[in-house]
Amino acid sequence: xxxxxxxxxxxxxxxxxxxxxxxxxxxxxxxxxxxxxxxxxxxxxxxxxxxxxxxxxxxxxxxxxxxxxxxxxxxxxxxxxxxxxxxxxxxxxxxxxxxxxxxxxxxxxxxxxxxxxxxxxxxxxxxxx
Amino acid sequence: xxxxxxxxxxxxxxxxxxxxxxxxxxxxxxxxxxxxxxxxxxxxxxxxxxxxxxxxxxxxxxxxxxxxxxxxxxxxxxxxxxxxxxxxxxxxxxxxxxxxxxxxxxxxxxxxxxxxxxxxxxxxxxxxxxxxxxxxxxxxxxxxxxxxxxxxxxxxxxxxxxxxxxxxxxxxxxxxxxxxxxxxxxxxxxxxxxxxxxxxxxxxxxxxxxxxxxxxxxxxxxxxxxxxxxxxxxxxxxxxxxxxxxxxxxxxxxxxxxxxxxxxxxxxxxxxxxxxxxxxxxxxxxxxxxxxxxxxxxxxxxxxxxxxxxxxxxxxxxxxxxxxxxxxxxxxxxxxxxxxxxxxxxxxxxxxxxxxxxxxxxxx
Numbered sequence: 001x002x003x004x005x006x007x008x009x010x011x012x013x014x015x016x017x018x019x020x021x022x023x024x025x026x027x028x029x030x031x032x033x034x035x036x037x038x039x040x041x042x043x044x045x046x047x048x049x050x051x052x053x054x055x056x057x058x059x060x061x062x063x064x065x066x067x068x069x070x071x072x073x074x075x076x077x078x079x080x081x082x083x084x085x086x087x088x089x090x091x092x093x094x095x096x097x098x099x100x101x102x103x104x105x106x107x108x109x110x111x112x113x114x115x116x117x118x119x120x121x122x123x124x125x126x127x128x129x
Numbered sequence: 130x131x132x133x134x135x136x137x138x139x140x141x142x143x144x145x146x147x148x149x150x151x152x153x154x155x156x157x158x159x160x161x162x163x164x165x166x167x168x169x170x171x172x173x174x175x176x177x178x179x180x181x182x183x184x185x186x187x188x189x190x191x192x193x194x195x196x197x198x199x200x201x202x203x204x205x206x207x208x209x210x211x212x213x214x215x216x217x218x219x220x221x222x223x224x225x226x227x228x229x230x231x232x233x234x235x236x237x238x239x240x241x242x243x244x245x246x247x248x249x250x251x252x253x254x255x256x257x258x259x260x261x262x263x264x265x266x267x268x269x270x271x272x273x274x275x276x277x278x279x280x281x282x283x284x285x286x287x288x289x290x291x292x293x294x295x296x297x298x299x300x301x302x303x304x305x306x307x308x309x310x311x312x313x314x315x316x317x318x319x320x321x322x323x324x325x326x327x328x329x330x331x332x333x334x335x336x337x338x339x340x341x342x343x344x345x346x347x348x349x350x351x352x353x354x355x356x357x358x359x360x361x362x363x364x365x366x367x368x369x370x371x372x373x374x375x376x377x378x379x380x381x382x383x384x385x386x387x388x389x390x391x392x393x394x395x396x397x398x399x400x401x402x403x404x405x406x407x408x409x410x411x412x413x414x415x416x417x418x419x420x421x422x423x424x425x426x427x428x429x430x431x432x433x434x435x436x437x438x439x440x441x442x443x444x445x446x447x448x449x450x451x452x453x454x455x456x457x458x459x460x461x462x463x464x465x466x467x468x469x470x471x472x473x474x475x476x477x478x479x480x481x482x483x484x485x486x487x488x489x490x491x492x493x
Contacts, residue, residue: 061421061442
């Protein structure tokens, strides 16, 4: 059973969002990394780029498959986790910690309402199976 | 719910992630595909390959039948136990399947074919067999098989055999098998490492699995099996060749025996292809930057486009690698189209890795 921390918000496409003040930190869920298997390459958005909710902003690739990742909300990419370039396996070992992907500004706080809470995300995983 | 091998319960016990593979519930990995890959390159791992199809061919005309059926020539098998890799072709020279045939004794051969192609292969074997008298084709649904692979595979598995078997197995040459009362053991595999493939009656295979586990051999899944064989430059049926592609454009010319006059199925088509000149060749690709090459991606060369047949990530080289079909004569740097971008790659000789070592070091 994969871990779904209750303090996070989620997309059904398996991204998680941690909101602290006016900054959202984004990563992919434990369930997603389990599905993908060992990650070998992560393509992140560029710091400074402006994205809209639902935009494809990067790709994570395991030995097995490539998967797009989507921006959960609209805003500017403030910082990306450059450690993932050499150590993409951090997403496998610590998806909610060292495996974070990027931090972004929150242009419209109302968009956060569209995200799933932990219970709703857990349900959406169950439906996939 | 798919077919299950006799080792299914062992896989669950070892924490396998089970996936569907051609109708079989098989282990993809037991936690980490990369760790399993590395254990085979550096120590010893084992694979359940019981889903493979085993067929025994016997009778006075067994040899003549196989000489007609296969693109490689079983007459090359001079000593008992010797193995031969071959393609089985259709009349158009396309590959119905690839297989290993072992010469066990006079008038008795053992053929190991793929699982995904089982039904059509068995039908083809039977159909071609109708042209021969005195042959018996027996599908062995009563056997199971474990491949033990890696630099320490033989030393770790040898003590599990009795004294007489140990003596025979310690002298076994590569690509050679030995038949015993309770098992058949061959020094073959699909990883580019040394090791054994051990075949026995299904009832006894779980016991062997558990004894190998106790001897320190790590369970490895189909995920690692795929990256290991790709590094070793070994073709995968259905990806690197199929019924629409000839072995001559699949890196398998070395397995086609056309030096003498032997008539085998597909020979005329291959001869015609040779006479016309082959338009494509089969090469290795090394991605020069970051990213992962995947099956079916377009390869852009100076003299035309090609296609990746198998691509993945090489844990040994820590770079992405692929096998590809490209226009004959293409060489040096090429580009691969990945998500609408062109990434630089280099054509290299196969294999990428052999016995744990990169084969790229001697290249310019």
